[in-house]
Every structure is written in C-alpha cells, then in structure tokens.
Amino acid sequence: MTDSLFQPLQLGKLTLKNRIVMPPMTRSRATQPGNEANEMMAEYYAQRASAGLIVGEGTQISAMGQGYAWTPGIYSPSQIAGWKKVTDAVHAQGGAIFAQLWHVGRVTHPDNIGGEQPISSSAIKAENVKVFIDNGNQEPGFVDVVMPREMTKEDINNVVEEYRQAALNALEAGFDGIELHGANGYLINQFIDSEANDRTDEYGGSIENRLRFLDEVVAAMVEAIGADRVGVRLAPFTSLNGTVDATPVETYTAAAALLNKHNIVYLHIAEVDWDDAPETPLVFRQAVREAFKGVLIYAGRYDAQKGEQALNEGLADLIGFGRPFVSNPDLPNRIQQGYPLAAHDPETLFGGAEKGLTDYPVYTK
Template sequence: MSQSLFQTIQLGQLTLNNRIVMPPMTRSRASQQGNVANDMMATYYAQRASAGLIVAEGTQISAMGQGYAWTPGIYSQEQIAGWKKVTDAVHAENGVIFAQLWHVGRVTHPDNIGGAQPISSSALKAEGVKVFIDNGSDEPGFVDVVEPREMTKEDIKAVIQEYHQAALNAVEAGFDGIELHAANGYLINQFIDSESNNRTDEYGGSLENRLRFLDEVVATLVDAIGADKVGVRLAPLTTLNGTVDANPLETYPAAAKVLNKHNIAYMHIAEVDWDDAPETPVEFKRDMRESFSNVLIWAGKYDAEKAEQAINDGLADMIGFGRPFVSNPDLPSRIENGHPLAPHDPNTLFGGAEKGLTDYPVYAK
C-alpha cells in the first residue's frame, strides 16, 4: 500500500485529502450549441471526486481559443452555469476541482473558430498536426491545421484580458482555482518554445522575451483571483502539436523561476508518456524542483510505486494519473487497497455520450 500518496497536503488555502491528481483530459462532450458543460460531465467528475485534486478538461477562454469540436468554454453566462453544475456535484462529494484555462493558438481550424484565421506567436503552421471538426455526424472529421497569423501587440493585450476574465468566470462557476494550460503545443507554449516563435519584438528571440507572455498571463490571473488559486501546467520535453524548443533543459527551469516569482499554488508538469518515450532525466527533475518552491505535480506513466518513489525522493509533492482515471472512477481506493485497474476503451475517449464516460464501475470483489 502507498503511504506518501495518502498524506494530506496544503494547496494554497486548501487542505487536500491525498496527493493523487486527476489531470485535465479532453473528452469532447460539451452540449451543443454553445459548448456548455452538462449533467453528464457533472456525473463524470463527481464519480472521481476522491482524487486529492481534479483539474477539469481544457476549457477555452474565448471562441478563438477553441481547437477541437465539442470542447467546453468558460466565456459565456450559459457556460458558467454549466460548469456550476459540475463544481456543485464535485463539492457535494467533498472534492476539490480547478478549471484548466485553455487557448489553443494555432492548433485549430477555421471551422472551429467561426471561420477566422487562427492566431499564434508567429505565422508558422504546426506541421503534420490535425484537429477534429464537427462534420455533422457523431464521428468527428479530422483536418489539417492552417497557417496562423502572428499576434499583434493589441491581440496579446486582448488575450491577456480574456485570461483575466476567464479566471473570474471560473471562480463564479464555483471552481476552487484555475490551472493555466501552458503545455502541449498550445498558445502559451507557442511563445515559450524557440522553434515556434520567430518574433523580433519583446515577445521573441531571447529566452527572457519568449517567457514574457507566460509571465504576463500569470500576473493577470494572480491579479484576478489570487496566487493561492492559480496553477500552471508545462510540458518541457514533449513535442506535441509541433512545438519544439532547442534547449528545454535551460528553458523550463527558467520558466519555473518565472512561476515561482508569482508565488502560485502549484506547477504541474506533463512528462512524455507515449509507449516508448524516454524517461525524464532525474537531474532535470531536480532542477525543476529547485526552481519552484510550492506544490510540484508530475504526471505521465506513473503507477503507485513510481508515484510513491517520486514523493519520497522529494522530486514531487503530488502525482497525476491520467488515463487510469478514465476507467477507474475510484482510482485512489484501488491504489490504496492494491486492487487491479480496469483498462479504458480508447474508442470512447472523445465525443459520444455516457458510454465510456460515466459507465465505468467502481471495484467490486
């Protein structure tokens, strides 16, 4: 049985029951029209409320921030009301839930953003990346992304304001806090990583400049709702959605120091987790730990034993278990009691209804 995973931990003003995190996972089941969180989603999250912390799926901060069909937003009153159902359901089960604020930047298609051209740090297309659009059937249609336009200074200011408002909306919707999605090749990552940012102004070029947008967005989130309610997710060594950094071992400890300066509640790091992915170097994990003082979460390919080790070694404070939470709503109990984990059905991850979302049972002997 895991010991360290089941110790309480302080996260900002909150005391969490355990150190198990349900990380954000896109499930593409928001109600149409309007991309509104719904009763089915409320049931799904409430079933998983025994996690120490739930970070809800990526939630676009504006119509332009949407990358895929059927993902939820948090910029309309209807969307805020939809999320209130979710947060009420989780809180009724004594859970803690943060919203993940998401702007995809160039990882989209005009069909998902009202016909507009996507925006990014630079006018560079994410090569080989596809997104899905609503093609009028239950099966999403996958299409190539298009070349974005480089954001102007006015665009940058406007998006920073959208993040500010989205954080206020999340608190209005009953979330305990927010996580800024700065990982996996989406907008903020497009500014951070050297190969997706060829700007020549104060938002491009040097490492300090490439981290400026992250710095300014975190500052506005802290201003909106307080540092104790803000987390940030980074993905230092992944190359998802076409963003690559020439020197991530230097870039990401520097990013961690930027976050540390704001005294935010946590930093959440997504490790590469495909089947034959390389292990994240321990030295790099130590660098990230030394660069950030508050709660540090790692996620990616962890089992109970590896999670326990990471906490005992002082490299992590909490551990995210992604796909296991899809098919094991009672995951903490299964880990604690050594019960086997149920496999998930990859065919029901995205889109659809209750099947593959809320119909996975708890463990029964």
C-alpha cells in the same frame, strides 16, 4: 506500500485528502450549440471526487481559443452556469476541482473558430497536426490545421485580458482555482518554445522574451483571483502539436523560476507519455525543485509504485494519473487496496455520450 500517496497536503487554502491528482483530459462532450458543461460531465467528475485534486478538462477562454469540436468554454453566462453544475457535484462529494484555462493558438481550424484565421506567436504552421471538426455526425472528422497569423501587440493584450476574465469566471462557476494550460503545443507553449516563435520584438528571441507572454498572463490572473488559486501546467520535453524547444532544460528551469516569483500555488509538469518516450532527466527535476518553492505535480506514465517513489524522493508533491482515471472512477481506493485496474476503451475517449464516460463501475469483490 502507497502510504505517501495518501498523506494530506495543503494547497493554498485547500487541504487535499491525498496526493492523487486527476489531470485534465479532453473528452469533447460539451452540450451543443454553446459548448456548455452539462449534467453528464457533472456525474463524470463527481464519480472521481475521491482524487485529492481534480483538474478539469481543457476549457477555452474565448471562441478563438477552441481547437477541437465539442470542448467546453468558460466565457459565456451559459457556460459558467454549466460548469456550476460540475463544481457543485464535485463539492457535494467532498472533492476539490480547478479549471484548466486553454487557448489553442494555431492548433485549430477555421471550422472550429467561426471561420477566422487562427492566431499564434508567429506565422508558422504546425506540421503534421490534425484537429477534429464537427462534420455533422457523432464521429469527429479530422482535418489539417492551417497557417496562423502572428499576433499583434493588441492581440496579445486582448488574450491576456481574456485569461484574466476567464479566471474570474472560473471562480464564479465555483471552481477552487485555475490551471493555466501552458503545455502540449498550445498558445502559451507557442510563445515559449524556440522553434514555434520567430518573433523579433520583445516576445521573441531570448528565453526571457519568449517567457514574457506567460509572465503577463500569470500576472493578470494572480492579480484577479490570488496566487493561491493559480496553477500552471508546462510540458518541457514534449513535441506535441509541433512545438519544440532547442534548450528545454534551460528554458523550463527559467520558466519555473519565473513562476516562483509569482508565488503560484502549483507547477504541473506533463511528462512525455508515449510508450518508448525518454524519461524526464533527473537533473531537470532537481533544477525545477530548486527553482520552484510551491507544490509540484508530475503526470505521465505513473503507476502507484512510481508515484510513491517520486514523492518519497522529494521531487514531487502530487502525482497525476491520467488514463487510469478514465476507466477507474474509484482509482484512489483501488490503489490503496491493491485492487486491479480496469482498462479504458480508446474508441470512447472523445465525443459521444455516457458510454465510456460515466458507465465505468467502481471495483467490487
């Protein structure tokens, strides 16, 4: 039985038709030059509009915020116009879609950011992390990230403003709201996690200080577009892209309490999802539920049964199904009807064209 997954949910002013979320997944198919969302992406998202909520792929808020080749931006007029094609297509199918706003910080290479040196909370290089650059053909070329420079107070203020403007741009592009990407080792995460932040000013050291940048960014976006349109994604226990926190339960419970003060519409927890990864501790789930009173989304290694259980236990309100949405555009119907799920082709996840993006069929008996 999957009844709980198919109950409606109020998310701010939106009424979601089910509890199934298509979470953000980088697909690297933006039009070049310009990193613009396009008709192909509009078709892809519209095909999946039966999700209760779609969160679009990570979308850089500035040229400096880009980590990988061919990812879309939302800082130029042509990028906003490109995303309008996507949001119009999703809304025409009765869907709801948030933009995921992204700054990668140190997880990039000068080739992806106009030859500049990356910026981060601290001058600490992410070890054993590679990103892909456009090497002149359809196959991405993978290169090591480089040493970033520590952000000045002016840099911090500028990036806060870029996030604020990106939130406004997202509404102009027709999105129903935005999700701040604070997970998976990118810029926000580089401030939060103790092992990626060795600052000695008010943005480093204590948990309160390491959460200050998150606090300022969220405050700016809430002020710009309203708390009922702002969600945040965090990844407390992942070590993706080299960020590790010494006390994740304590740090991220504090983050949940901080976000609760801003009355944001949801908190999205990305769980570790590699095959032998540890489970998220129950004590942490309970602490987050206690600290955060808005809508809670969990994503990572969920199937219908596990998602249903999380909803029934009251620990989650929405469940994200990532990779299954790549190859099953009609995923909610397949779950509801008990139809088999198609497997995705890992070779076509990043870059390329329609193949592996829009050519997965709906289920037919």
